[in-house]
Amino acid sequence: MERLSIVLGKGVRALAKIRGTGGSALPGLVIEKTNPDFLRHILSKLPYGVIVISGTNGKTTTTKIVSELLTKQGLKVFTNKTGSNFVRGVISEVLEDISITGKFDYDIAVLELDEAHAVKFCEKVPINYALILNVQRDQLDRFGEIDHTADLLQKVANNVSKCAILNREDPRVSKIQAKNRKFFGLSEKLLKTFPSDDSLLDKDKEAIRKSKPQKAEVILSKLKGQVAEYEIGGQKFSCDLTLKGVYNAFNAAGALALCMEVLPDVPASEFIKYLDCIESAFGRGEIFKVNGVDVELLLVKNPAAFQLSLASFTDPNYDYMIAINDKTADGHDVSWLWNVDFSKLPHVSYTTGIRASDMALRLKYDGISVDFIREDIASATSDFTTSSKKPKRIFATYTAMLEIRKLISGKSLI
């Protein structure tokens, strides 16, 4: 049956390519319908098992960190690198990598899945580990309500056979139950500087612990510039990160805790030593050179992600552009922009995208001036990136990020 599915799936893939439909999910869809056990059969044979990484924000970068750290230790890692985080997307990627004879030459699968799809995935495939990062308000019309999201993640944790690694600082994540729970966390001092979802709503409320925190395997204890200090088993390890942003440094603590569970015989220092050179994932703080100037592209999907980005990136020596679309992948409802506090932004050169005016209006009420409001992303990007010799930062929703990335990673502007 597996052999037949592989041939069928690869055939559909080839056909889809010839027809130019290119949809990465189509072969996965065909196999999902004809052989629902396909993924379980292939993935349950992996010697080190299956890892699911979920949560509202930071999945893509964290998945990249875990994959790279495990690869450095000699494991062959299968990961859903195209970010097609549906079950059928994972099937499509398996089909791409599996040989026609059914050889799937990997040691472990590290998969990024959003909350709803993680539950569907767990119903089909036994999972060994889960890393749960956070539960934050998404664009609201996509997943509905935050408590519902926490329930979904509990269902994922119920299916974990070895260990669930949880963010102890997120009240909705730390109360998730599992057979074997391990935590990652922040030092008391860093916690105060970290906006949680609840403190986002309650501006005056600092993130403070209401009860004694869970013991954490890995703690992000200090962060000065790009130098992070992790506390692991009473020892301190320092690391000069390439990844920017406090949230990435924190998610790396979760990644470390997870890797230590998967390979318990490898000392922590062996993982730390490779952490510094890991670079940002697709559109998540990637830096491009455009006309000799650094342009940083930051995906912002929801208020928490935007607020965290603003907490790390409001250097006045930069020029800023904000690109807001309201297509399905961005969220149709742009109300969430009003849950973000922009008052720390020095100044914005351009707002662009379908909702450029909404963004400018939001900034106006926080007292931030905007030079240009231009819906057309191509022309705004071109003018913005050539406007001065100052380094640039672009905050963009998902589809706007894709469009801008295409523009600035292409040859024409460099």
Added chain:
Amino acid sequence: MTTINILHLYPHEMNLYGDHGNILTLVRRLEWRGYKAKVIPYEPGDPFPRDVDIIFGGGGHDSGQNKIEEDLLEIGPKLKKLVENETPCLVICGLYQLFGRSFKTSDGHMIRGAGILNLETEAGPERLIGNIVINSETFGEVVGYENHSGLTTLDNSEECFGKVVSGAGNNGKDQGEGCFYKNCIGTYLHGPILPKNPKVADFLIEKALARKSPNTKIKLKALDDTIEESAHKSAASRPR
């Protein structure tokens, strides 16, 4: 200098969908005209403030709504008195429903509302989600985003806030959206509603100032609303 006191009902539990933007809009548009604004957050069990010039309440998720129901019944008579005395008021989604007489949940459970607006709501089979445009006699075109499963029906005596141009509105059937009683507006429109519909914001402000100084004629200073109008237009042009 005149200070306008804005009562923000249950900001902790009832603050979904960017409703903070409505408060911010009232505050800024008062400040830009040289008035002072004071926002009074009210949470369950707090003492009810003495001076209230504008009432605002937003929507919440179910768990949040459960936490405030009882308290709302307690302060209901005080709120009703304020509304009857023509205090300007804006309630959205969850608190719009609870300003009515009752809410019938999907399992048939009845939740009592504050009974300030003559309307009833029951849980519907599906969520009504999307961009919405309505036409109001007082304000003209009003744009927003709706996301609710409750279906609201007004008593015949009540006036709706506007007629649906595109979207669902109160119940998806009678073309009505929201409720407009004295100076109280109840509506399903998020977006948030006030930044992109500055006429509605200015209505609340003007009524508040007029109540504050009954013997002076209030004429609001015009503001430059170019960006507001452009955001309004772009919202109105979006597909459902």
